[in-house]
Amino acid sequence: MPTSEAEIETKRGDTRSSPQGQTRVRAVSWIVLCRRAYVPVFSLLLTILLGNWLAAVARRNIELKAEERSQREAVARGAGLSAADLAVAQAVFTPADDSSARASLLYLGDSQVFSRPDAPSGSLNTAQWLQILLARQDGQAARVHIGATPGMDIPEMLLRTAASIEPPSSQHEIVIIDLALAELRDLGVRSEIQSLVEEQGVSDALRNLVAANPDLADAAKTLTPLLNKTAAGPDGRVVQKSMADRMEDELQARAQGWPLFAQRENLMALGLLRYAQLEHRLLHISSADLIPTPAVPYHTNLQVLELLMRYARSRGIHLILFFGPVRDLKPNPDAPADLARMRLDVSRLCQRYGVTCLDYSHAVPEAYWANYAANQRGAFAMMAGQHDFYHFIEAGHKLLAEKLFADAGPEILRWSNAAGGSQ
Amino acid sequence: MNLLSLSYLVFVPVVWVLSRLIRSTRGRQILWLAASYFFYATWSLKFLAVLLVSSVVNYALGNYLRRKPTAGRLWVGVGFNILLLGTFKYLPVWSTQLGPGHLPGFLENLILPVGVSFWTFEALSYLFDVYREEELDPSLTEFCLYLAFWPTVLSGPVCRLPELLPQFRNAEPVWDDITEGVRRIILGLFMKTVLSQMLGAGLRPGEGVDFGFNQIAHGWTGADVLILALGFGFQMYFDFAGYSNIVIGTARLFGIRLRENFRDPFLSTSPAEFWTRWHMSLSFWIRDYVFLPLATWKPQVWWRHFALIIAMMLFGFWHGPDSTYIIWGALQGLFLVAHRQYQQLERRTNTKIPAGLASIAGWAVTFCFMLLSWVVFRANDLHQAATMFKALVHFSGYHHFVLSRNFVAMTIVIAVAYFMVAGLRRLADNLKQVPAMSRVGWALSPLMYSAAMLSIVIMSIHKAVFVYLQF
Numbered sequence: 056m057p058t059s060e061a062e063i064e065t066k067r068g069d070t071r072s073s074p075q076g077q078t079r080v081r082a083v084s085w086i087v088l089c090r091r092a093y094v095p096v097f098s099l100l101l102t103i104l105l106g107n108w109l110a111a112v113a114r115r116n117i118e119l120k121a122e123e124r125s126q127r128e129a130v131a132r133g134a135g136l137s138a139a140d141l142a143v144a145q146a147v148f149t150p151a152d153d154s155s156a157r158a159s160l161l162y163l164g165d166s167q168v169f170s171r172p173d174a175p176s177g178s179l180n181t182a183q184w185l186q187i188l189l190a191r192q193d194g195q196a197a198r199v200h201i202g203a204t205p206g207m208d209i210p211e212m213l214l215r216t217a218a219s220i221e222p223p224s225s226q227h228e229i230v231i232i233d234l235a236l237a238e239l240r241d242l243g244v245r246s247e248i249q250s251l252v253e254e255q256g257v258s259d260a261l262r263n264l265v266a267a268n269p270d271l272a273d274a275a276k277t278l279t280p281l282l283n284k285t286a287a288g289p290d291g292r293v294v295q296k297s298m299a300d301r302m303e304d305e306l307q308a309r310a311q312g313w314p315l316f317a318q319r320e321n322l323m324a325l326g327l328l329r330y331a332q333l334e335h336r337l338l339h340i341s342s343a344d345l346i347p348t349p350a351v352p353y354h355t356n357l358q359v360l361e362l363l364m365r366y367a368r369s370r371g372i373h374l375i376l377f378f379g380p381v382r383d384l385k386p387n388p389d390a391p392a393d394l395a396r397m398r399l400d401v402s403r404l405c406q407r408y409g410v411t412c413l414d415y416s417h418a419v420p421e422a423y424w425a426n427y428a429a430n431q432r433g434a435f436a437m438m439a440g441q442h443d444f445y446h447f448i449e450a451g452h453k454l455l456a457e458k459l460f461a462d463a464g465p466e467i468l469r470w471s472n473a474a475g476g477s478q
Numbered sequence: 479m480n481l482l483s484l485s486y487l488v489f490v491p492v493v494w495v496l497s498r499l500i501r502s503t504r505g506r507q508i509l510w511l512a513a514s515y516f517f518y519a520t521w522s523l524k525f526l527a528v529l530l531v532s533s534v535v536n537y538a539l540g541n542y543l544r545r546k547p548t549a550g551r552l553w554v555g556v557g558f559n560i561l562l563l564g565t566f567k568y569l570p571v572w573s574t575q576l577g578p579g580h581l582p583g584f585l586e587n588l589i590l591p592v593g594v595s596f597w598t599f600e601a602l603s604y605l606f607d608v609y610r611e612e613e614l615d616p617s618l619t620e621f622c623l624y625l626a627f628w629p630t631v632l633s634g635p636v637c638r639l640p641e642l643l644p645q646f647r648n649a650e651p652v653w654d655d656i657t658e659g660v661r662r663i664i665l666g667l668f669m670k671t672v673l674s675q676m677l678g679a680g681l682r683p684g685e686g687v688d689f690g691f692n693q694i695a696h697g698w699t700g701a702d703v704l705i706l707a708l709g710f711g712f713q714m715y716f717d718f719a720g721y722s723n724i725v726i727g728t729a730r731l732f733g734i735r736l737r738e739n740f741r742d743p744f745l746s747t748s749p750a751e752f753w754t755r756w757h758m759s760l761s762f763w764i765r766d767y768v769f770l771p772l773a774t775w776k777p778q779v780w781w782r783h784f785a786l787i788i789a790m791m792l793f794g795f796w797h798g799p800d801s802t803y804i805i806w807g808a809l810q811g812l813f814l815v816a817h818r819q820y821q822q823l824e825r826r827t828n829t830k831i832p833a834g835l836a837s838i839a840g841w842a843v844t845f846c847f848m849l850l851s852w853v854v855f856r857a858n859d860l861h862q863a864a865t866m867f868k869a870l871v872h873f874s875g876y877h878h879f880v881l882s883r884n885f886v887a888m889t890i891v892i893a894v895a896y897f898m899v900a901g902l903r904r905l906a907d908n909l910k911q912v913p914a915m916s917r918v919g920w921a922l923s924p925l926m927y928s929a930a931m932l933s934i935v936i937m938s939i940h941k942a943v944f945v946y947l948q949f
Contacts, residue, residue, distance in 0.1 A: 094927070098924040101927075102928040242684050243689075299485060299520035303484060306485055319936050327681055349880040
C-alpha cells in the first residue's frame, strides 16, 4: 500500500513511461486518493455519527431525570391534606417570590432533604411538611424554599446561602441546615453552584467575608480559587474580555449547534455514573461499606461552616442547624467515632455563635428507612437490593418535620413576626 | 488564544490556506510572522512588545557578535537576556516575596510574559551559535519568526536556529506531513484534555493531583504521597508531552519538523537516559550550552560532577526562583553523579550484572527516584515537601488513604495502561513488518481516531490550561 509521497512518485514514474500506462496512472491516482481519504473521512464520519448517538443518549437521560424530578416535585392529594396544604407544599420547589409571607426560609442539605426512594410519586419531603405545619399555624409566617442538592458540601452551602441573601436576590431571613457526616467529606463545588457567585454582589460579599476572617485560613484556601474564577478579577474589578476571548466565546456558542458539543456536560455526568457502577461491581462496594472521613476535608468543611455562621451573624440571618437522622444498622458507612466527633465539633461551633443546634440522629425509626429496590434503576442501580443509609420514606420525612416544627417552629414564627414588623 | 481553544482550530487552517496561496518564501515568512505576532498578541499586547524588543536587540547583538566573536561581546548578549529574564520572570516573584513597597511601583506591577523562558533561551542559543562561528545569516524577519513562531512561542520546544532556518526557507508540506501533523495534534489533545485532565483535576470534585497538593494542607499518609507522586509524574508527562505533540503536529502541517521533546521517559533505565527522553529540547540546551562548556573547563572528575549539579540546578531555576525547583534540580544532579559513580565502580570492579536484571533494576530505581523527586517539584513550599517525605517514612500510615479511592484506582490504572501501551506499541512496530497486520491497523485506525476525538470533545467541557505555561 503506497502511502508515502516517495512511494507514490516511484509508482507513478514506473507506469508513466509506457503509453498504455496513462490509464493506469489515473487508476492508481484514484486508488491512492481513496486510500488517503479513507482514514480522515471515516474518522470524521464515525465521530459525527457516534457523537450524535451519544448526544441522543444524553438527552434521553436528561428527559428521564426531568420526569423523575417532576414526579418528586408533584404533590399528590394525600390523606388529611387540604388544597391550601398542597399549594404551599408545591411552592417549596419554586423560587421564593411570594411577597405575602413575612419571612423566607432557605432549607439546605443533601438528598436526604427531599429524596424518598420507595415512596410513591407525590409524597412529601421534610421541607414540604415543615412548610405545611408552619402555614397551618400562620399562613403568612414563612415561605420555605429548598436549596438542598444531592451530595451538597459545606462550601456549596455557603455559596448557596450567599447567593440567596446578597443582592439582587436578597431573599432569605432564616436558614435551616440538615447536617450529615457525608457533607463534611468533600470539598468540591459544582459548576451549577459555582455559577451562583458570578453575580457581582455575591462575589464581593464572599471576597470581603474571606478577607475579614484571616484566622480561617483553610476555608479561605478553598474559597479563594472559586471566587477568582468569576467574571470579576481577584480585586473585585470586572475584567473586560479581550477580543480573542470574545471570539472564542462566539465560536463556543456556535459549536453548541452540534448536539455532542451541547451535551458534553450531561455526557460527562452519564459517563461518571457508568464508571461508578463499574467501580462498585468490580470492587464489590456495598452501601454498608465504611466510608472514611479524611481529616483535612473534614476540618476545612468545619472552618467553612464556621465562616457561614459568622456570615449569617453579620447579615442578621437566623440559622438553625440539626444533625440529620442516621440509620442505626451495623455495618454502617458512617463510623460511630466520626459521628460523635462531628456532633461534638459542630455543637461547640453552634454554642460559640449562638446557633440553634438540634440532634435528630435517632429521630427516624428503622421502619421508616428506605431500601434500594431489587430492580433499582438510574443513579443508584449499583445499590440494588441493599439498605439505603441516607434516605427515608415519607413517614420519616413527616416525623422529622414534626420534630423540627415542635423544636424550632416557635422560634421561626417569632423571627418571621419580627421580620414582618421590620418591613 | 491557547492551543486547546476553538479559535486555534480555526486559526491554524486559515494560516495554512493563506500560506499555500503565497508562493514566495519571503511572502510566506512575513505571513507566518504576522500570524505569530497576532497569536501572541491575543495573550497581551504588552507581551508582544517585550518579544519585539527582545527580537530586535538580540538580532542586533548577533550581528555585533558576528563581526567580532569575542567572549566580551558574547557576555553583553548573555547579560541582556539574563536581565530580561530576571526582570520579567524572577523579579515579580521576588517582589511578591518581599511584600509591597520594597521596589519601585512599575517594577512591582510587572507580569510574566508567557513563554519568555523559552524564547529567551532560543535567543541565547542563537548568540552562542554565532559565537561558535556557525554559518548563520538570518534576515531580521527570519530571526523574529524564529523567536515568535506561534506553535513554539508559548512553551517550546526550545528550538535552534540552525535547524529552523533552512526549513523557514524551503518548507513545503507534503501529504505525509499533513497526516502526521493531524495525528500528532489528535494524540496531543487526547493526552492533555483527557489523561492529564483526569489526573490533575480528577473525575469528581474533591479529587485529583491539584486537590491532593493544594487542598490537603497536611495529613497525607505514605500511600497518599506515593499516589500523588505517581499522579503528578504522569500528569506532567501527559500535559507537556501532549502540548509538545500539538506543537510539533501544527508545525508539521506547514512542513516544518521540530525536534522531539519527549520519548517514553518513564521507560528509562538510568537518570542519564531519562534526561535524553524528558523535555529533551531544554535538557540538550543545558547540556550543550551550560554543562559541556563548564565540564571542559577543568580536567578533574570532581569538577565534572560539580558542573553536572550546577547545570541541573540551573535547569530547576529555569522553572522559577522557588527553592523547591532549585532543590529539585540539585537532587537530579546528585542522582546523575551517583549514577556515574556507580558506572565507574562497575568498571573498576569489573562486575557483570546480567543485562536483563540490570535493566529492570535500573528502571525501578530511576522510576522511583524520578517520581519522588516530583514531590519536591510540585510541593507548594519546602515545608510541604518535608511533611510529605515524613509521611513516607511513617509505615503505619500505609494501610489507608486520605485521597479518594476512586482517584487512587484511576491513577494506578492510567500508570499501568501507560506501560501496557508502550509495550503494545513496540509489539505493533514489530508487527508492522507483516503486511497483513499493517493493513488491519490501517483499517481500524478511524475507530481509534474517532474514539479519541469524541473523548476530546466531551472532556473539553473542562477549561484546561497547560502546566508549563506558568514557566
